[in-house]
Each structure stands twice: as C-alpha cells, then as structure tokens.
Amino acid sequence: MTAQVAGPAGESATWAVMNVVSTSARLPRVSLHAVSDTSVVVVGGGVSGLAAAWRLVQRAPGARVTVLEQSDRLGGDLRTDVLDADSGLVVDVGAEAMLARRPEALRLAEEVGLGDDLVHPATTRAAIWSRGALHPMPAGTVMGVPGDPSSLAGVLTPEEIAVVAREPALPAPPTHGDVDVASFVAGRMGQAVVDRLVEPLLGGVYAGHADRLSLQATMPVLWPAAVHGQSLLDTVRQHSVSSGSAGTAAGSSPAPVFAGIRGGVGRLVEALRDRLTEAGAEIRTRACAQVLRSGSTSGWQVELGPAGRGETLHPHAVVVALPARRAGRLLGDVSPDAGRLLGEVTTASMAVATFLLPGSVLDGHELSGFLVPPVEGLLVKGATFSSRKWEWVHEAARGQAVVRASIGRAGEEADLQVPDEVLLKRAADELSQILRRPIPARASLLTRWGGALPQYEVGHVERVEQVRGAVVELRGIAVAGASYDGVGIPACVASADLAVEKVLADLG
Numbered sequence: 001m002t003a004q005v006a007g008p009a010g011e012s013a014t015w016a017v018m019n020v021v022s023t024s025a026r027l028p029r030v031s032l033h034a035v036s037d038t039s040v041v042v043v044g045g046g047v048s049g050l051a052a053a054w055r056l057v058q059r060a061p062g063a064r065v066t067v068l069e070q071s072d073r074l075g076g077d078l079r080t081d082v083l084d085a086d087s088g089l090v091v092d093v094g095a096e097a098m099l100a101r102r103p104e105a106l107r108l109a110e111e112v113g114l115g116d117d118l119v120h121p122a123t124t125r126a127a128i129w130s131r132g133a134l135h136p137m138p139a140g141t142v143m144g145v146p147g148d149p150s151s152l153a154g155v156l157t158p159e160e161i162a163v164v165a166r167e168p169a170l171p172a173p174p175t176h177g178d179v180d181v182a183s184f185v186a187g188r189m190g191q192a193v194v195d196r197l198v199e200p201l202l203g204g205v206y207a208g209h210a211d212r213l214s215l216q217a218t219m220p221v222l223w224p225a226a227v228h229g230q231s232l233l234d235t236v237r238q239h240s241v242s243s244g245s246a247g248t249a250a251g252s253s254p255a256p257v258f259a260g261i262r263g264g265v266g267r268l269v270e271a272l273r274d275r276l277t278e279a280g281a282e283i284r285t286r287a288c289a290q291v292l293r294s295g296s297t298s299g300w301q302v303e304l305g306p307a308g309r310g311e312t313l314h315p316h317a318v319v320v321a322l323p324a325r326r327a328g329r330l331l332g333d334v335s336p337d338a339g340r341l342l343g344e345v346t347t348a349s350m351a352v353a354t355f356l357l358p359g360s361v362l363d364g365h366e367l368s369g370f371l372v373p374p375v376e377g378l379l380v381k382g383a384t385f386s387s388r389k390w391e392w393v394h395e396a397a398r399g400q401a402v403v404r405a406s407i408g409r410a411g412e413e414a415d416l417q418v419p420d421e422v423l424l425k426r427a428a429d430e431l432s433q434i435l436r437r438p439i440p441a442r443a444s445l446l447t448r449w450g451g452a453l454p455q456y457e458v459g460h461v462e463r464v465e466q467v468r469g470a471v472v473e474l475r476g477i478a479v480a481g482a483s484y485d486g487v488g489i490p491a492c493v494a495s496a497d498l499a500v501e502k503v504l505a506d507l508g
C-alpha cells in the first residue's frame, strides 16, 4: 500500500509525499496479552522509539519497558524552541506537519491526549521560485512529476512544457531494477522537470538529490508505471484524480492533507513522555546504548556507557529505533549483515532558520511558503510562512510574521559549516530577495540538524528488505525509524508498530 499524495506543496507540504510503504499490514497482529516478567528496551528517544514504547505498554501491559535516549532531550527531530522569550513564543524548529492522509500519526496524537489540539493548515497554497519569480506550485504532481502540462506555465518555458506533453507518445520500455529519479524522469519528461520541480520537492523531504535518490523508494506511486512501461504523465494524472488532489467536486471540500498540533508538533514528545511515565515505563536520557549482544539466559544484553565500564541491561527484547548508521553499529555484533547494510545508508544535514518579523513582511503573500530549485543557486531551499500556515502560530505571534527557511542538501555540508549568524544572514538576505522587501528580524533561531535525513538512494527498498530479513532471525530484536519505510512521522510510527508486533510475536 502506498501513501503518496499529489497536491499543493511547500517546504513542509513536501512531507505529503515521503511515505514509502505502509508495512503495518504485513505481520499478523498477535493477540493482546499480558507479558508479565518481560522486559523490553527501546533504544532511541525520537518519535519512532517513543511510539514503539507507547505501543508496547498498550499491547503488552505488564511488560517492563525502558527507553534509552543518549542525549539530554527526547524527541530527536521533533523539537520546539523559544523564538521570542519576551512574549514566550514557542515554535517547532524540527518537524512541523504530519501527513493526515495516513492514520498512524494522528491516531498516536489522539491516543496520548492531543486529539483536541490537532489542527489543519489555514492555507496550503505554496509557490515555487523559478527564473526570478514566485509561481503557484503546479497542482496534481507526484513529488513534482506533473500530470497536467497546462499547470506548468510560468515554472517551465513553453518548449519545456511541450516536451512534457509529448511524454505519453514516447516508447516506455519496462524498467528492470531500481533507478535514480533524475535519469528516469528526465528521460521521459525533460531535464527541466527534474531541475525545477522534482529537485525542490526531493530537497524539501530528503534534503537529497534526484540523481542519487531511488525512484522505487521515493516515488512508489510511479514505480509500477516504470516497471510496466507506462506513461508517467498518465499515471500521475490518474493518481491525482483518484486521490482527489487534482481538484474536488463542486460543493465538496477536500480532506486535509496535513495536520499539525496547536503549540507545535514537538508537543507529541511531551505527551508521549507523560503517558509513558504514567503507564510505568522508564525513560532514561543521557543513556547511550553502546553494545548489543545476546545474553546467556534471558535474551539480550545492552551495555550503556563506555564498553566494560558502564551499566548492562538484560532485556528479553530490544527495539532499535535509531538512525541507520547508529543502528548498524549497535546491531553489527549480533547481525553483521544488518550492521553492514545499515552502515551503507548515507544522510544529509540541514539547518532551519526561524525568524520573527513584522507582520507586513508577508503582506500580499497568501501562501504557506515556497520551494527553491537548486538550479537557482540559492542557499535557502524553501521557506514556510508559519504564521500564515498555522492559525495557532498566527495567534501566538500576535500580528507578527513567523517564517522558517530551510537550508542544506546532501553532499553540501560545507555550506552549513559557518557560524550561526552567517547562516541567518544569508537566509534573511535570500528571503529578502525572493519577497522583494527587507527582512528586519525581531528575533531569530538557527537550529542545526546534522545527519538527520536518511538518503533513500537507489536500491533502498531492497536494502531495507535485506535488513529486515537479517533481523527476523534475531528473536526479540526489531528495528524502527526513519531509515526504513518513509521519513515522515506517520511512516516512523508505522515502523514502530511493526517493530512491536515483531518482538511480541517473537516473545510468543
């Protein structure tokens, strides 16, 4: 089952299209039962680990659940921060939206008591910066791949649009094996579609490049068309119609594509922490899992702290909810194959520059934000007008504008290796160039996300299958996180659910 959505996009709207495969249907659900005297350690206190711990306390009441988080802060890529101490304005500086067309994240938010605080964007109208102007983001694309040439005016030249329109007439030999997005899409629709539409979308979700990212993993909606040798344009068009993103029948309002949480998506972390603590789970920060090995009697040994000098836990089961390379390091002793495969997953670093500005800065821009194609040569790859997009931010900012710009793509880490003030100034200057007005920041925040986004490179789906194939042999061990079936929050939650089903099935 795929959960790709074509529709309006922006820096964060791109998060609609980042969910690869919903795996929750693959394993039989074990019956609810009390697993007393059973202990499970969840390694990693990001949303995947916390969601796994939450599912464990629900599915296995009586089990002792311990979450280990190496840093002093839970949440991983989910985080709120104070933008303006004077007014107490707190905003998301990591993930800020959840795909609402998948159930997992919203269900989790409801389960932990945030149901009344779920909100939807006030606007999802996004733009794309191309050839010196902001253009409306074409509707009904799949990750930037268009289904309607007529929607591309402005972003592409008439000649480039004509190439797209001719695509259905091209011979479409079936694809054997995964391919990179750039060569596949450019081969059928022209390089301009890759440069000006696909790259900014992929940059927004993965901070990655089309010439390395996997078509199969990042555009699963289009993968069957590639395999069967069908037209891309026709496939996207059909998908847009069936998903309702190409437009809705008169009188009906489209189901919202995104949701947020009043006060910030980062609140999901606090709510999970509180519910887990109430349910008796132990949550330990500054607890770095260094070594995983099989135990002599009850299952597994997890060593914390410096090898041989730290504490050793003896759980029956372990959910490894870590970024791929960290997971690979931990699993390497018990499964060299899983360790090696996970070690091959590369990552991208990025930074988020958040500004508090006079409200007039956004006058005339009724948008949720914009994306910038890399060919434009700017550092900023997209911006979200948070105070336009979220009513709660608008209210909290009391008439001021909150704008967040994202910076950084895979392989371009050098761009980020400058002082915070320099990055903030570059971001403000480029926002000023695009919005054609000064950006007099009243407050600003620079949040760095080193190695935070896994790159789903060519062969990713097969690699993940191999990792799961290796881990399936390890009774009581499962993996979860953004490195497997999708980087978005719902996909992370789904991977956590799947991991919990695996360890419960293993424990019998």
Ligand SMILES: Cc1cc2nc3c(=O)[nH]c(=O)nc-3n(C[C@H](O)[C@H](O)[C@H](O)COP(=O)(O)OP(=O)(O)OC[C@H]3O[C@@H](n4cnc5c(N)ncnc54)[C@H](O)[C@@H]3O)c2cc1C
Pocket: 012, 015, 043, 044, 045, 046, 047, 048, 049, 068, 069, 070, 071, 073, 074, 075, 076, 077, 078, 093, 094, 095, 096, 097, 098, 099, 287, 288, 289, 290, 321, 322, 323, 326, 350, 352, 449, 452, 453, 480, 481, 482, 483, 487, 488, 489, 490, 492
């Ligand atoms: C800037 C940014 C914006 C994003 N925006 C969105 C968005 O709007 N919508 C969306 O759906 N997704 C978004 N994402 C993606 C999404 O937030 C992430 O994919 C997801 O939060 C990853 O969660 P995770 O738990 O798998 O990993 P992480 O968040 O990386 O958590 C892993 C945790 O494990 C800890 N850890 C590492 N090693 C060890 C160890 N040895 N022992 C113990 N703990 C360890 C880390 O400290 C970390 O806390 C965004 C990501 C970024 C970086």
